[in-house]
Amino acid sequence: MAPTHQFFPREIIDLTRDDEEEEQDKDNADQAKALLDAFTKPKISQPRPPKQNSSTHERKAKALLDAFTRPRSNETRPLKRKSPPDETEVKVLLDAFTNSKVSDPRPFKRKSPTDGPEVRGHSNSETVFTRPQPATNGFNHTVDNASIGTSSARDRPVSHSTTPEHAIKRESMGPTPQPFVSLPPAPTVHPSISNRTSLSEPSSTRPQPASDSCNFSSRSSSVKSAFMAKKTPTPRHTRSPFVSAAIERTPKVMVVVPPPPTSDSSGGRSLSKRKINRLPSVSSESDEESDPDEPKGVKQKYYPLEMYELRAKRGRYPQVRSTNSDLQVLPIRSSPVHKSRQRAPHGRKIYLRELLEKKLRTIQGPPVKMARDWDGTGILASNFEFTNTYKLQQGVTRAPEGFNYGCDCGYQCDPTRCTCLSKEEDSEQLMVAYEHRNGKLLLKKSFINRKAMIYECSLEIFHTGDRGFGLRSPEFIHRGQFIDTYLGEVITSAEADLREDATGGPHSSPSYLFSLDWFTLSEEDDDEEIHEYEDEDNTGSKAKPYVVDGQRFGGPSRFMNHSCNPNCKMIPVSTHHGDQRIYDLAFFAGRDIPAGTELTFDYNPGWSPDMSSDDPNAVKCLCGEAQCRGQLWPNQRKSANV
Numbered sequence: 001m002a003p004t005h006q007f008f009p010r011e012i013i014d015l016t017r018d019d020e021e022e023e024q025d026k027d028n029a030d031q032a033k034a035l036l037d038a039f040t041k042p043k044i045s046q047p048r049p050p051k052q053n054s055s056t057h058e059r060k061a062k063a064l065l066d067a068f069t070r071p072r073s074n075e076t077r078p079l080k081r082k083s084p085p086d087e088t089e090v091k092v093l094l095d096a097f098t099n100s101k102v103s104d105p106r107p108f109k110r111k112s113p114t115d116g117p118e119v120r121g122h123s124n125s126e127t128v129f130t131r132p133q134p135a136t137n138g139f140n141h142t143v144d145n146a147s148i149g150t151s152s153a154r155d156r157p158v159s160h161s162t163t164p165e166h167a168i169k170r171e172s173m174g175p176t177p178q179p180f181v182s183l184p185p186a187p188t189v190h191p192s193i194s195n196r197t198s199l200s201e202p203s204s205t206r207p208q209p210a211s212d213s214c215n216f217s218s219r220s221s222s223v224k225s226a227f228m229a230k231k232t233p234t235p236r237h238t239r240s241p242f243v244s245a246a247i248e249r250t251p252k253v254m255v256v257v258p259p260p261p262t263s264d265s266s267g268g269r270s271l272s273k274r275k276i277n278r279l280p281s282v283s284s285e286s287d288e289e290s291d292p293d294e295p296k297g298v299k300q301k302y303y304p305l306e307m308y309e310l311r312a313k314r315g316r317y318p319q320v321r322s323t324n325s326d327l328q329v330l331p332i333r334s335s336p337v338h339k340s341r342q343r344a345p346h347g348r349k350i351y352l353r354e355l356l357e358k359k360l361r362t363i364q365g366p367p368v369k370m371a372r373d374w375d376g377t378g379i380l381a382s383n384f385e386f387t388n389t390y391k392l393q394q395g396v397t398r399a400p401e402g403f404n405y406g407c408d409c410g411y412q413c414d415p416t417r418c419t420c421l422s423k424e425e426d427s428e429q430l431m432v433a434y435e436h437r438n439g440k441l442l443l444k445k446s447f448i449n450r451k452a453m454i455y456e457c458s459l460e461i462f463h464t465g466d467r468g469f470g471l472r473s474p475e476f477i478h479r480g481q482f483i484d485t486y487l488g489e490v491i492t493s494a495e496a497d498l499r500e501d502a503t504g505g506p507h508s509s510p511s512y513l514f515s516l517d518w519f520t521l522s523e524e525d526d527d528e529e530i531h532e533y534e535d536e537d538n539t540g541s542k543a544k545p546y547v548v549d550g551q552r553f554g555g556p557s558r559f560m561n562h563s564c565n566p567n568c569k570m571i572p573v574s575t576h577h578g579d580q581r582i583y584d585l586a587f588f589a590g591r592d593i594p595a596g597t598e599l600t601f602d603y604n605p606g607w608s609p610d611m612s613s614d615d616p617n618a619v620k621c622l623c624g625e626a627q628c629r630g631q632l633w634p635n636q637r638k639s640a641n642v
């Protein structure tokens with residue numbers, strides 16, 4: 001089928017010319033250019049170019065070469081050429097053209113002039129093609145026509161238009177390295193365009209293999225090497241129009257470039273980077289081998305999670321190694337980078353800091369950062385992962401669904417009249433926790449000693465120097481503002497005891513156990529409804545409160561230290577009214593807190609002076625407050641708080 005647009009100057013190509021005429025015009029460079037064009041481009045004015053076999057091409061190519069290299073027999077002066085290097089280049093390139101056809105298998109077997117690679121074109125083909133592309137030559141260059149290897153697709157008219165001006169403009173850009181396959185004798189993609197396509201065009205614009213005739217990728221390497229071997233290193237310059245044409249076309253014959261990066265491969269790195277952010281809890285050695293960049297968190301090797309739970313179940317608890325050891329901090333990786341960092345303390349610090357920052361990014365909500373002045377050696381990177389929810393562990397269950405019920409506010413809850421709100425002890429008045437102050441939803445001043453919920457601020461983990469890490473906010477926090485909840489594994493009291501014993505107790509290592517004992521009922525309490533789901537072992541005994549362990553998994557508030565004069569307060573928040581064993585531990589600002597001030601709460605708010613003791617094993621409090629009690633906990637097992 002004839003192309004719908006004929007946009008190429010007709011006078012350039014005329015394949016009907018016979019050899020005798022050509023012989024007479026050997027010294028005419030323009031004519032030679034036209035002849036060369038005839039080799040590489042089918043004639044537009046014809047629906048189909050005449051079928052030409054390779055020997056015809058070779059003959060014509062040699063004739064063309066002769067025209068440049070041999071003086072005419074009836075003339076004494078040599079052929080006029082603008083520069084010797086151009087001649088050399090033409091020779092080399094033409095040689096490459098002819099030889100490549102002999103030495104290399106043709107990229108595809110042309111069954112007919114209509115066969116050939118199908119080129120998927122740019123949707124705006126004016127910007128892609130500089131030359132007319134007859135639909136009949138088998139090179140379809142619109143996306144619509146890109147059905148590969150089907151005659152119907154090939155025969156479709158070309159639906160784009162290109163003006164001669166475009167062609168001239170493109171050609172003036174001169175030849176460029178050829179990244180894409182073009183096939184003799186009917187290359188269609190302009191070199192400059194091929195190059196551009198490989199660099200920036202979407203893959204849909206790249207030449208596609210014709211399914212019935214060729215597979216470019218399977219032969220690309222041999223074709224490329226042939227070209228590379230024959231390519232002259234001579235810089236290209238001072239080209240005559242003819243030479244330009246020759247150079248521009250000849251490479252099309254043989255230039256093959258490895259498949260350009262697909263969207264997959266280009267995104268691979270970013271995909272792999274994204275994978276880095278995956279929260280690794282327990283990593284196998286094989287995982288480490290496969291992705292050396294992957295941050296490694298809790299090491300099964302050092303913190304045998306499964307064994308840990310297994311033994312806890314059996315009543316035996318593994319003696320885990322100290323969590324302060326640098327050795328535990330280091331995730332073992334086999335990559336050379338990591339090894340070198342291991343050797344260089346500075347590199348190791350950087351690595352550990354990066355590891356921690358990756359962990360910090362897994363925290364949902366406002367960003368939590370690591371203070372820049374921290375110069376620790378990665379203690380934080382050890383056996384600890386941030387978690388965004390409670391991790392219910394073995395033996396811990398939520399109350400059955402039936403125990404959870406919503407309010408009857410309707411579509412939108414009325415926070416001043418919601419039936420979920422508790423009533424004042426001595427009246428029917430509802431306890432409303434929040435009020436708007438300073439443009440924020442804050443805990444009511446009157447409620448600061450009661451229950452409340454949520455307002456977010458950004459936080460920063462920093463090193464206190466004498467009490468391990470601490471938490472602070474780079475922003476001013478208003479009194480009553482919600483800070484965060486205490487997160488971690490929710491475990492049974494029995495397991496908490498095992499874990500505490502395993503670490504030597506709070507006297508020898510930091511404790512991250514926070515008991516959920518707010519609603520713990522007294523032995524006399526006969527609220528059977530509340531207790532019926534607690535009787536897990538059917539013994540009729542009331543279960544002990546669950547405990548949140550923030551040691552291995554936790555949130556930023558896991559780093560909040562104790563103060564005998566705290567600026568924050570933990571207020572329990574129940575979101576499942578029927579479930580009194582699992583609730584949220586929410587921290588609120590007890591007073592206005594200037595930016596950068598350490599956030600603290602009282603680990604033992606029910607403290608009374610008679611709890612003090614002279615026990616030398618008591619955990620010393622280093623809060624530094626004037627009214628410091630001298631110790632973190634009474635010398636009995638902690639119950640109410642951490």
Ligand SMILES: C[S@@+](CC[C@H](N)C(=O)[O-])C[C@H]1O[C@@H](n2cnc3c(N)ncnc32)[C@H](O)[C@@H]1O
Binds near residue numbers: 469560563622623
């Ligand atoms: C929940 S952690 C707090 C974060 C901890 N500083 C860290 O580096 O991970 C509780 C532990 O911090 C230490 N700690 C907290 N407040 C303290 C204080 N006022 N004086 C001494 N040590 C304190 C104790 O070791 C305690 O067991």
